[in-house]
Amino acid sequence: MTEKLIFELSGEGKRGYTLPKSDLPTQFPEELLPPEVLREYPPELPEVSEVEVVRHFVNLSGLNYHIDKGLYPLGSCTMKYNPKIGERLAILPGFSDLHPYQPECTVQGALKLMYNLEGMLCQITGMDRITLQPAAGAQGELIGLLMIRAYHTKRGNPREKVIIPDSAHGTNPASTYLAGYQAVEVRSNSQGLVDLDELKKLVDEDVSALMLTNPNTLGLFESQIMEIADIVHQAGALLYMDGANMNALLGITRPGDMGFDLVHLNLHKTFSTPHGGGGPGSGPVGVKEELVEFLPLPTIEKGEDGYKFNYDRSHSIGKVQGFYGNFGVMVKAYIYLRMLGAQGLRKVSEGAITNANYLMKNLKDLYYLPYDRFCQHEFVLSGSRQKAKGVRTLDIAKRLLDYGFHPPTVYFPLIVPEALMIEPTETEPKEALDGFIAAMRRIAQESEENPDLVRSAPHTTPVSRLDERKATKDLDVRWKG
Amino acid sequence: MCWIPISAKEKKEMLSSIGVESFAELISSIPPQIRIKRPLDLPTPLSEVEISAHMRELSEENQDLGHNISFLGGGSYDHWVPAAVSSIIERNEYYTAYTPYQAEVSQGTLQTIYEYQSLICELTGMDVANASMYDGASATAEAALMSYSITGRDTILASDGLNPAYYQVLMTYVQGLGLRVRRIPLSAGRTDWNRLEEMLDEGVASVIIQNPNFLGAVEDLGQIGELVHKVGALLVMVVDPISLGLLKPPGKYGADIAVGEGQALGNPTSFGGPYLGFFTCRREFLRRMPGRLVGATTDSQGRRGYVLTLQTREQHIRREKATSNICTNQALNALAATVYLTLLGREGMRDLALICLQKSHYAQERIAEIDGFKSVYSSPFFKEFVVNPPFSSERIIESLAQKGIFVGPDLGRFGMGNGFLVATTEKRSKEEIDILIEGLEERVRGH
Incomplete structure (x- = not known):
């Protein structure tokens, strides 16, 4: 089933919205602006009535999979359920209808919320201060690296390299490049952890930082983290944590206590704000005392006469957002934390870890598990056995769609061939987990008995397998009338 | 916690299926010296009823645009969301x-x-x-x-x-x-x-x-x-x-x-x-x-x-x-x-732009008539313009805010001298613009 493009529904003279009538005498654009700055004809936007617009977007919405429909076990993405109360309260006009340049005395509630959210996140991560401004994890990484650059520059030498494990998220090296550093890869050992001997060889006076994800993307806790921190710090470098996997650590351990100097969080993962089909997110960055002076502008301070923005910080790396970050997202994360409290947060991580181990235990006889130990919030299987039968991981993923499940993250991390990276999160009922196990087991069986069925999947989705190569070749990226 | 849908009984079954006695075994790879020794220091958890009251209260410590008249611009604008x-x-x-x-x-x-x-x-x-x-x-x-x-x-x-x-x-x-x-x-x-x-x-x-x-x-x-x-x-x-x-x-x-x-x-x-x-x-x-x-x-x-x-x-x-x-x-x-673009469509976007244009010109002309408020630039403008008051912008912005009228941002904030921006969207009526004018006139008289 396909839905027409909105442009194909257009009919001359139709409108979907009535503008207020002008209460001023009619004037033409030509009377107010010189003709050379005016456009010759209006933009070719579709002309559609409100009911047609609504039906179009409602019909399209029906073609989406989403967390309110079922399990969404995308590894490293933490697709957990988003409590409904957050949506309802975040749109209160006292939050959604505020302008960023209102006088500070008229937005004290908003500043207080941001100040207290920062405080709670500091408590959870063991950091001294946090900037809430980055709009996403990747922007948080860039901001973190620019602070690292500022820190070293102030000490006389910005240094040249950032060490990144081979299992890291692709954003790490991309952010490193943008921050003006060269990315150097450190290999994982046979245990799936950072190889300490390799690390020792790589760390020198040119290294500005090690970026580490803990638990790493294999879902394994870097148990030698204290030794790693020592190696890095002894060379005068800093230890940065990619907090994408923070959902495993809540109330159990804190980046600040493990020796990390900086950490970025993803409010849209760990702290349950909805993903919105790819954003908006929010990627706060926490730092230890020695980096506080470099935090982006502005910070929020509590004074005797209320809360205020502080722009008066000469060592700051500067502004990173047009305004103060994704405030609407912060409101939802604040609600989540205020409703969970310390005990609730700990239960989140316990649940996430238990669910992941339960899935792993019940799948590892049929799918190859390269690192066979207890996992944290996620684990990585390999479809290598199935590949030997001519069924690729991509086929397994597509076949899962037929069973009504969103597939795991596939082909990542890069160090596991045919990777299936599975993160169920704590918000899945046992019935959903058992359903997923049954579907995965069934697909393993189908791969043996009827591989074509898997290879040609999906069979029950609104469209069948889409030709990505054709998309790249045609590059049809816009409608043309 | 209602967002964790696993019952105690199910949890026990799952741990037993995994092959462990307790959850603690699953996190044995985390060295004991970095584990949290006591619970995090976070506020007491709130129920849905309590958080709703708390958030309402917090939101009411802000003055939203709906209860004020906003001429604020500088990159964010108070247009209507259909x-x-x-x-x-x-x-x-x-x-x-x-x-x-x-x-x-x-x-x-x-x-x-x-x-x-x-x-x-x-x-x-x-x-x-x-x-x-x-x-x-x-x-x-x-x-x-x-x-x-x-x-x-x-x-x-x-x-x-x-x-x-x-x-x-x-x-x-x-x-x-x-x-x-x-x-x-x-x-x-x-x-x-x-x-x-x-x-x-x-x-x-x-x-x-x-x-x-x-x-x-x-x-x-x-x-x-x-x-x-x-x-x-x-x-x-x-x-x-x-x-x-x-x-x-x-x-x-x-x-x-x-x-x-x-x-x-x-x-x-x-x-x-x-x-x-x-x-x-x-x-x-x-x-x-x-x-x-x-x-x-x-x-x-x-x-x-x-x-x-x-x-x-x-x-x-x-x-x-x-x-x-x-x-x-x-x-x-x-x-x-x-x-939004679909609802407004071809003609709607043009009409919307025209309304913003007319309102801003009406506002700018009226402000220029006030004693001491000369218009700074003669260049054409769209929905936003600079106002140069004969005294401190900061004070004016504050005193107007007390009357429920928001203007700005203050150009002084960016080191751009004394002055502030006024933006008009389709939401601003002639009557509201007149209230702004009165507010400015009062300020001139009071000065």
Whole structure:
């Protein structure tokens, strides 16, 4: 089933919205602006009535999979359920209808919320201060690296390299490049952890930082983290944590206590704000005392006469957002934390870890598990056995769609061939987990008995397998009338 | 906790299936010395009833725009968000979906992004658009980085008419790569063409011009494209999407990259975010464009469908060689913009722009009549303009706020002298503008 493009529904003279009538005498654009700055004809936007617009977007919405429909076990993405109360309260006009340049005395509630959210996140991560401004994890990484650059520059030498494990998220090296550093890869050992001997060889006076994800993307806790921190710090470098996997650590351990100097969080993962089909997110960055002076502008301070923005910080790396970050997202994360409290947060991580181990235990006889130990919030299987039968991981993923499940993250991390990276999160009922196990087991069986069925999947989705190569070749990226 | 749907009994069964006695065994890889010894120091958990009361109280410590009259501008505008926009983006099929990696079950999100890209192209007169960026400021910075990557040149010329917050973000983004940013001064509130001509040389990667500029003036752009291209530099334009209902679009000025803040298209002001940055360019630069991109294709039965495309540019494949480190867009905000542009349509966007234009001219004329308030610039403007009061802007802004009238931002905030901005959207009635005038007159009398 396909839905027409909105442009194909257009009919001359139709409108979907009535503008207020002008209460001023009619004037033409030509009377107010010189003709050379005016456009010759209006933009070719579709002309559609409100009911047609609504039906179009409602019909399209029906073609989406989403967390309110079922399990969404995308590894490293933490697709957990988003409590409904957050949506309802975040749109209160006292939050959604505020302008960023209102006088500070008229937005004290908003500043207080941001100040207290920062405080709670500091408590959870063991950091001294946090900037809430980055709009996403990747922007948080860039901001973190620019602070690292500022820190070293102030000490006389910005240094040249950032060490990144081979299992890291692709954003790490991309952010490193943008921050003006060269990315150097450190290999994982046979245990799936950072190889300490390799690390020792790589760390020198040119290294500005090690970026580490803990638990790493294999879902394994870097148990030698204290030794790693020592190696890095002894060379005068800093230890940065990619907090994408923070959902495993809540109330159990804190980046600040493990020796990390900086950490970025993803409010849209760990702290349950909805993903919105790819954003908006929010990627706060926490730092230890020695980096506080470099935090982006502005910070929020509590004074005797209320809360205020502080722009008066000469060592700051500067502004990173047009305004103060994704405030609407912060409101939802604040609600989540205020409703969970310390005990609730700990239960989140316990649940996430238990669910992941339960899935792993019940799948590892049929799918190859390269690192066979207890996992944290996620684990990585390999479809290598199935590949030997001519069924690729991509086929397994597509076949899962037929069973009504969103597939795991596939082909990542890069160090596991045919990777299936599975993160169920704590918000899945046992019935959903058992359903997923049954579907995965069934697909393993189908791969043996009827591989074509898997290879040609999906069979029950609104469209069948889409030709990505054709998309790249045609590059049809816009409608043309 | 109701968001953890596993009962104690089930948990026991699961642990037993895993083969452990207790949960503690599962985290044995975490060294004991770094474990938290006592519970985190966080406020007592609240129920739904309690959090609702708490949030209501907190929200009432703010003065929302609905209970005041807002003439605030500077990059965020109080336009009306049609009910149909809110209704669509509140659908869980959209807001609880992830990035559309599995295209077969994400056609809703993918098609809306394809439509978004198409609508933005029509509005800006540009060839191609990406799926959106974080906001107008970061889109501007990304445009500068893209111009560096295309030309290999390391100098960016940015007009002083660029939103100062965008300029500051640009400065943050270029510090890692060590690019130079030189500022083109203004003359009578608009970019100084003579100075621009002097500054242009073969070391320039791009020229960034905002139109209408931060002070509200519509720039005199004439043959800007030719001028910039003559030295092999790229023209980057930063535009207000609402103004494009009337103003000549960047595509017509020969812009190579056009970006802007999309908040005004159906997104509430929300204390500065989440918004969306739109990002467009000429087709020849498509492969150098940062961010997500959706393309049309067909499925195995020949039916039309949409996928994320050119992912080979992106960081999860290219890693340090990626066009940018960005790996999300502002999908839900872009959806709001899509529904908004669709509801308003061809004529609606033009009419909306005209209303904003008329209101701002009425407001500006009335203010210029007040004793001591001379109009500073004679250049044409769209929905925003500078007011130069005969005394401290800060004081005026404060005293008007006490009357429930918001103006600004204060130009002093950006080191741009005494003055403030006034912006009028379609929401401001003549009566409300008259209240602003009265407020200013009272202030003059009281001074």
